[in-house]
Amino acid sequence: MQRTLLGASFAVVVATGSLLAAGAAPAAADGTAALPLSSYGNVVVDGVHRHLLISDPQSSKIVVTDYSGTVVGQVTGEPGAQGLALSPDSGTLFAALHSGDAIAAIDTATLTESARYATGAGTDPAHLAMVGSTLWFGYGDGGAGRIGSLDLSAAEPHVTLDPSTGYQFYAAPVLASSPSAPGVLVAADADSSPPTVTVYDVSSGTAVTKVSVHDPGSSPSGTGDISDMAITPDGKELVTASGAPYFLQVFKLADLSADGTYPTGPYPDAVAIAPDGTVAAGVDASYDDDVYTFAQGQGTPEHGYELGQLLLPAGLAWDPSGTALFALTADGYGGPISLQVIGAPDSPSTVTITAPATARKGHALTLKGRLTSQLPVSAGSRVTLTRTDSANPGGTVVTTVPVNAAGAWKAADIPLVRGTAVYRIDYAGDATHGAASATVAVTITK
Structure with missing residues (x-):
């Protein structure tokens, strides 16, 4: 689910390192980068291209960043771009164009719009969910919320409005789906308290109501208007965040009966579930703390995170590997928006080092090598050369040098003692590149 939030600017704060222990202070920011966003609608994570795609309804565009928050592209001319959804192969991003009465299809490799499907005048599509080859969307405002579908398997994809004859939502309903629950779509009131939650069987291409419950939840708690919801990886449960009560609620997907809670404290407004079942609650x-993580089914959080800013509604998303959690935050209500990364996954890196087999004491020798990674390494990234010999058994730093655009590095040293000198090159890594090191031994002669 997504909510539009306006801000004066958008910045990215990356907290690197291992996941923090509960109650520990957050890691220091690795860097901050201003991004060209004036509002926040929704975020999805493209694990194939290692991109975050963030909609900006006010500026009618989608901004694309890498995992560290560096802008790699923008897709403009997308009126009121709000809800986002990825195709199963991450090849296509779909965007609900709330102000354009359409759904856009965007090629994630080229970051260009490849198709646009009209949903009808005044439909105002807002929320998206993919089920198989059909894209479902919540649409409508002011007491006339409905769901529609876009059949992408047809030779000419076509839109069907209001395929359900059941409950009419107050406004465009928030949607949830998961490959672990094939043929299932969940829709819920986002702007009505208490809400109605409905589970549909959409395997036939038409939404057939399986179960619909008004104000689900255990008495006397009930449920507030739902900010966010997600289906567990086993396809058996629905987890919701609704502001009140002060915990995430868990419901059996089969009948929406209460099936547990994840205690968070006041005003839960975001939920994201990793592939291993870890539940992130915002x-x-x-x-x-602004974010808590729970092992699936456990009522005590494993970790807690103080982000130092306000977490946005539905502002959590996991990397598909489950090793990085992305959090969208704002510096106060209406203030600058930030992206914070917890436990960013590293792209494996390799660094090499070569040197002559022998060198003369008191004479300069040249060492060189190359830094490579699955993701491109920026020119200027630095590596550190250390020498260990009989005079420096604990090692001494010789120099720190940058790599060039091809990842190559070169350094010189003057050894001052005879014997074996072991040279080590180290790359510390960054928010998206793993650390790496290599060694070489040189015999130092008279």
Whole structure:
């Protein structure tokens, strides 16, 4: 689910390192980069291209960043771009164009729009969910919320409006789906408290109501208007964040009966579930932790994170590998928006080092090598050369040098003692590149 939030600017703060222990201070920011966004609608993570795709309804565009927040592209001319969804192969991004009464298809490799499907005048599509080869969308405002579908398997994909004759939502409903629950679509009131939650069987291409419950949840808690929801990887449960009560609620997907909670404290407003079932819960907290992670089915959080800013509704997303959690935050209500990364996955890196087999004491020798990674390494990335010999058994730093555009590096040293000198080159890594090191031994003669 997504909510539009306006801000004066957009920045990215990357907290690197291992996941923090509960209650520990967050890791220091690795870097901050201003991004050209004036509002926030929705975010999805493209694990194939290692991109975050963030919609900006106010500026009618989608901004694309790498995992560290560096802008790699923009898709403009997308009126009111709000809800986002990826095709199963991550080859196509779909965007609900709330102000354009359409759904755009965007090629994630070229970051260009490849098709646009009209949904009808005044439909105002807002939320998306993919089920098989059909894209479902929540649409409508002001007491007239419905769901529609876009059949992508047809030779000419076509839109069908209101295929359900059941409950009419107050506004465009928030949607949830998962490959682990094939043929299932969940829709819920996002702007009505208490809400109605409905589970549909959409395997036939038409939404058939399986179960619909008004104000689900255990008495006397009930449920507030739902900010976000997600289906567990086993396809058996639905987890919702609704502001109140002060915990994530868990429902059996089969009948929407209450099936547990994840305690968070006041105002839960975001939920994201990793492939291994780890539940990330976000709250609108001023002084307490903003994000908690739980092992599936466990009522005590494994970790807590104080982000230092306000977590946005539905502002959490996992990398498909489950090793990085992305959080969208704002510096106060309406303030600058930030992206914070917890436990960013590293692209494996390799660094090599070569040197002559022998060198003369007191004479310069040249060492060189290359730094490579699955993701391109930026020119200027630095590597550190260390020498260990009989005079420096604990090692001494010789120099730190940058790599060029091809990842190559070169350094010189003057050894001052005879014997074996072991040279080590180290790359510390960054938010998206793993650390790497290599060694070489040189015999130092008279």
